[in-house]
Amino acid sequence: DAGITQSPRHKVTETGTPVTLRCHQTENHRYMYWYRQDPGHGLRLIHYSYGVKDTDKGEVSDGYSVSRSKTEDFLLTLESATSSQTSVYFCAISGVDGATNEKLFFGSGTQLSVL
Amino acid sequence: QKEVEQNSGPLSVPEGAIASLNCTYSDRGSQSFFWYRQYSGKSPELIMSIYSNGDKEDGRFTAQLNKASQYVSLLIRDSQPSDSATYLCAVRSSASKIIFGSGTRLSIRP
Numbered sequence: 001d002a003g004i005t006q007s008p009r010h011k012v013t014e015t016g017t018p019v020t021l022r023c024h025q026t027e028n029h030r031y032m033y034w035y036r037q038d039p040g041h042g043l044r045l046i047h048y049s050y051g052v053k054d055t056d057k058g059e060v061s062d063g064y065s066v067s068r069s070k071t072e073d074f075l076l077t078l079e080s081a082t083s084s085q086t087s088v089y090f091c092a093i094s095g096v097d098g099a100t101n102e103k104l105f106f107g108s109g110t111q112l113s114v115l
Numbered sequence: 116q117k118e119v120e121q122n123s124g125p126l127s128v129p130e131g132a133i134a135s136l137n138c139t140y141s142d143r144g145s146q147s148f149f150w151y152r153q154y155s156g157k158s159p160e161l162i163m164s165i166y167s168n169g170d171k172e173d174g175r176f177t178a179q180l181n182k183a184s185q186y187v188s189l190l191i192r193d194s195q196p197s198d199s200a201t202y203l204c205a206v207r208s209s210a211s212k213i214i215f216g217s218g219t220r221l222s223i224r225p
Binding site for chain 2: 031033035040041042043044045048050056058059090092094102103104106107108109
């Protein structure tokens, strides 16, 4: 299994509080992604990174920010959590871009509940 | 319009039959196409990737790509109860961005 760890695994927080989710990899992969998964929506891309300090927005980036100060860590921050951000959050990593052995490795997910 | 579209299902197929899953995408510049399987409560895992027009076979799985029609499909032959899962179509729509469809729930009935 790819070395990818998400923390925390579960979190309950209150509306209006800031929340940071961490994705840590030991694979030295270049690309890192944050997705959220809700019933009926599959996986929706929030933000992604293609290198240290290089990030870009995905499909549903409003209300979220990210940072990648070193290769192994990709942080997702909800500046002021809302109930609509209750979801399962997945981090994924990939070492190649467009090559035929391209593959996303997923973390175990973080269940976030905003009350 | 979502960049990647799938029928949400559920799709119910008898054991031993062929399951056919479909996906369309909007970005004509897309180069890489994937099918992921996700069991309930688990993380997605890659089952097939395809990069050029035509068919690609791997065991009981066949991925089909038609770039002109912007269409990707997955066929599962000799369906087994263990194939019951949600199948997610994914497309690399630019240099790094990978977009998923909403997933199709597949149920294999004995």
